[in-house]
Amino acid sequence: MVLFDCLLLNLMTYAVIISTSFYFYLRYRYTFWQRQGCPVPLEPHIIYGHTKEVTKMKTWVGEHYASIYFNTNGYKFVGFYQFQKPKLMLRDLNIIKDVFTKEFSTFPNRGIVFDDKLEPLTGNLLTLEGHKWKVLRNKLTPAFTIGKIKNMIDLIDGRAQEMVRILEAPAVIDEQVEFKELLARFSTDVISIVAFGFETNSLANPDAEFRKVGRMLFSTSIESIIRNALNALAPSLIGLLKVRSIKKEYADFFYNVVNDTVRYREENNIQRNDFLDLLMKIKRGQNLASEEESKLVLNENEGKEDFKFTMDVLAAQCFVWFIGGYETSSITLTFTFFELAQNPEVQMRAQDEIDSVLIKHNGKLTYEILQEMTYLDMIVSG
Numbered sequence: 001m002v003l004f005d006c007l008l009l010n011l012m013t014y015a016v017i018i019s020t021s022f023y024f025y026l027r028y029r030y031t032f033w034q035r036q037g038c039p040v041p042l043e044p045h046i047i048y049g050h051t052k053e054v055t056k057m058k059t060w061v062g063e064h065y066a067s068i069y070f071n072t073n074g075y076k077f078v079g080f081y082q083f084q085k086p087k088l089m090l091r092d093l094n095i096i097k098d099v100f101t102k103e104f105s106t107f108p109n110r111g112i113v114f115d116d117k118l119e120p121l122t123g124n125l126l127t128l129e130g131h132k133w134k135v136l137r138n139k140l141t142p143a144f145t146i147g148k149i150k151n152m153i154d155l156i157d158g159r160a161q162e163m164v165r166i167l168e169a170p171a172v173i174d175e176q177v178e179f180k181e182l183l184a185r186f187s188t189d190v191i192s193i194v195a196f197g198f199e200t201n202s203l204a205n206p207d208a209e210f211r212k213v214g215r216m217l218f219s220t221s222i223e224s225i226i227r228n229a230l231n232a233l234a235p236s237l238i239g240l241l242k243v244r245s246i247k248k249e250y251a252d253f254f255y256n257v258v259n260d261t262v263r264y265r266e267e268n269n270i271q272r273n274d275f276l277d278l279l280m281k282i283k284r285g286q287n288l289a290s291e292e293e294s295k296l297v298l299n300e301n302e303g304k305e306d307f308k309f310t311m312d313v314l315a316a317q318c319f320v321w322f323i324g325g326y327e328t329s330s331i332t333l334t335f336t337f338f339e340l341a342q343n344p345e346v347q348m349r350a351q352d353e354i355d356s357v358l359i360k361h362n363g364k365l366t367y368e369i370l371q372e373m374t375y376l377d378m379i380v381s382g
């Protein structure tokens with residue numbers, strides 16, 4: 001009995017020492033910004049920092065940042081904590097401008113945790129940092145020109161016509177249509193055809209493989225929650241525990257489609273003048289960026305290891321175009337249609353503008369005549 005009491009006392013003493021040390025360790029972590037002389041106007045939670053509501057999925061990250069912003073009026077910048085990780089929010093336009101321009105070389109990274117050895121598709125323009133990002137951005141800049149977009153209009157129009165055909169039947173019988181899903185399928189088809197020449201057929205088939213990949217990437221699952229928590233708490237564990245961000249079967253599917261298409265185009269000497277073509281040229285060693293830009297990047301990065309543009313790097317850039325292009329466009333369209341449905345007079349005015357511009361140009365949609373649809377532009381751009 002005495003031995004038991006003694007053991008219990010020892011255990012309790014250890015528990016008190018450990019929890020008190022942990023408490024003071026956390027308190028120390030939460031004084032980081034104070035030690036830097038940066039204000040933290042909102043009181044952090046001892047475990048979650050300022051991310052309690054997001055972690056419990058009561059709000060989403062955009063609203064969470066907005067709430068910090070709107071609750072810290074009068075400050076030029078404020079510190080906050082993602083769990084115990086210090087984060088800084090800039091609120092002053094002049095400081096923000098400096099970070100994006102004059103001080104850009106100090107802040108070039110987005111801080112996205114990835115492991116391109118485990119998941120080659122994650123080593124892309126959005127996640128890469130420093131030297132690698134600069135070299136790649138320079139190589140890929142020609143993909144973002146107006147000329148390239150002009151060539152895509154016919155392909156986009158083709159998918160839009162298909163969507164109109166799909167909507168005809170439900171319109172006749174006044175049936176409701178789930179527009180968010182329809183627009184996700186439309187955007188999947190558009191991005192895939194304009195960037196890689198893939199016919200993904202998502203409009204015709206809601207369960208097309210590409211649509212499944214897109215759906216999986218933007219849905220919440222146990223894996224994505226664990227990954228997000230690790231990202232905030234202990235990013236180094238992501239690599240150590242080999243936590244994936246893309247299900248292996250979907251990653252393999254995407255990689256193989258790109259790989260097979262590249263091989264097919266190479267073997268049959270096919271040129272489509274799209275994003276994939278550009279990537280294939282870079283992989284063959286062609287430099288498509290202007291001489292001036294290349295010189296600048298090369299000078300800045302003198303002495304640094306050369307960045308090899310392998311098949312893995314090529315597939316990763318296709319992947320970021322796919323996810324970056326499809327979800328953003330699809331959500332923008334969804335909100336646009338939602339607003340139009342709620343504001344029929346705006347919808348009528350937009351329709352009148354589209355009709356009159358198309359009539360003026362014999363019904364043919366081109367990049368140039370899109371520029372004449374100024375009211376539509378105001379609706380989409382907000």
Ligand code: HEM
Pocket residue numbers: 110125126137191320321322324325326328329332
């Ligand atoms: C409404 C539409 C879109 C929105 C709101 C949007 C938003 C963004 C944002 C906020 C960034 C990060 C910028 C930064 O940190 O400096 C980004 C980067 C990027 N986006 Fe988009 N995007 C859209 C459409 C697209 C489309 C259609 C594509 C491709 C087809 C695309 C491809 C990319 C790529 C490749 C990057 C990385 C660029 C780089 O690192 O240089 N995005 N986008």
